[in-house]
Amino acid sequence: MTSIVVDPHLTVVTSEHLADRYPDAVIDEGEDAVSRLRSAPTPTAFITSNTTWDDAFLTGLEDGDWITSVGSGYDSLPLRALEDAGVAFTNSPGVNAPQIGEQVFAMAFMYTRQLWTLCEQQQEHVWSRPFDDLTDLTDDVCCVVGLGHVGEAVAERATAFEMTVRGVKRHPNEYDGIADKVYGPDSLSTALEGARLVVLAVPLTETTRHLIGTSELAATASDAILVNVARGPIVDTDALLAALEDDELRAACLDVTEPEPLPRESPLWDRRDVFITPHTAGLSNKYSSRFLDRFDAQYERWRRGKALNYRVV
């Protein structure tokens, strides 16, 4: 008999979602994850996330258990301790890729199709056409920095919008996706040169912190739109503000900021050439069903003793 425990702090996937599919296996009595894990029959599949993880959970886990996170990041998980305890860990990269791919273009279109201005006109019942600033992405260069699941989802959509897609990837030789050309990290400025849409989709590491600064912003087209759906510190905010002041950039679309939440006094809020969304790019009411479809296959593999996909430990 295997059991399933869902971290009660999760919102995108809940015990109710799991109980619909596995009514006999879900253990949801007990207020916190630790008490649920302790009372669950062994072996246990535990669903949690990078942001809700607590090392106290370890006390309820044992050899043969399996932890899966609902997202891709896992920097808060104690990988070595899990390995020592014989607990498997898998992550779920790409479950958020479709909605983030959509959000990237949603944010860019605020500027190309002048949606912000048109919303305001509607509120005033005004029918007036802002000719000069209307443009489209077709035939422009899109530079996608980071070609993981999210970057590839962006590249696929950019291709459909008839853009030329350049990608930046740590190991460009290993790439077999849709981007027209792929550059290594050392060639970032070349990849950015003349790009009108720049999308940041790299993980935050010591190497990528403030990856986008003054010289990178100068390399893009002067009417480029920068979209950050990665992590706030990838962009040097002071350099960004300076580039916007100097008209070296058309607009910055920021789903992530440094810090988060963005303080009320930040100069970013009041700029018309900055569009801020509160880290919502990965959210979608389809998240749980996408995660569960993947969980189903993994759970079946785990119960049969087969190798798990997306295994980290």
Added chain:
Amino acid sequence: MTSIVVDPHLTVVTSEHLADRYPDAVIDEGEDAVSRLRSAPTPTAFITSNTTWDDAFLTGLEDGDWITSVGSGYDSLPLRALEDAGVAFTNSPGVNAPQIGEQVFAMAFMYTRQLWTLCEQQQEHVWSRPFDDLTDLTDDVCCVVGLGHVGEAVAERATAFEMTVRGVKRHPNEYDGIADKVYGPDSLSTALEGARLVVLAVPLTETTRHLIGTSELAATASDAILVNVARGPIVDTDALLAALEDDELRAACLDVTEPEPLPRESPLWDRRDVFITPHTAGLSNKYSSRFLDRFDAQYERWRRGKALNYRVV
């Protein structure tokens, strides 16, 4: 010696645009098109549009001349009179397809990605995540009514957003585009059934007037987004308002209305489930270069006496 005259009422393509490419051929003295046409050496290529056309232009045209419009519509042109006068006429379908394809998704994303709400939050410096209503288009059904250049551009982009694409076309057997399945006009309701994104891209004819009424709106998913980038009268506005009131539709995105401009007292303006853009979907600062790239090839064919593409008369 051939000459080129540009209708001075055009804004998307001007004499200056043409003079850059054909400095010796462009005739731009004289305030109106008729005086320019009369003074132009024969034969003359005349660039005009369906909306700026005036039958008085005929007095300046003669056998062997060629008229090209910058858009696709030509219901205001006197085709029979042109034929009798030996004047060729070509239109320019598809020059506006990339930007309209982009605008369709821009408008839909206002709802799926909650951009309207997030714009308002930004103005108030509020970082708050509207979880429940965030969704994405992936795995949903998109129904594209009309599979001409614009409809096909929409179908290509919808496919990249991982949607299942159904199309409606007068002659479905003749279709060889990207849509997953194509229906004839008699099967419109079947094509709309359960669709979450419905895009109208048919020309306005007596058959398509009020094509979308009560029963068609009832056929879609109850959380469907309707996008009209065709002509206002394709939709029965009263039926649309009733469907929105009854929550039979999530939202209507209207780039065209009946009448245009939309009167200030229209009840559409103040609804949050209606997003109105003032017939801007076809506008883009790339319009002129796209038209001119096509004109170059046509002008060459015309001067060499070869058959013109997109010939109507």
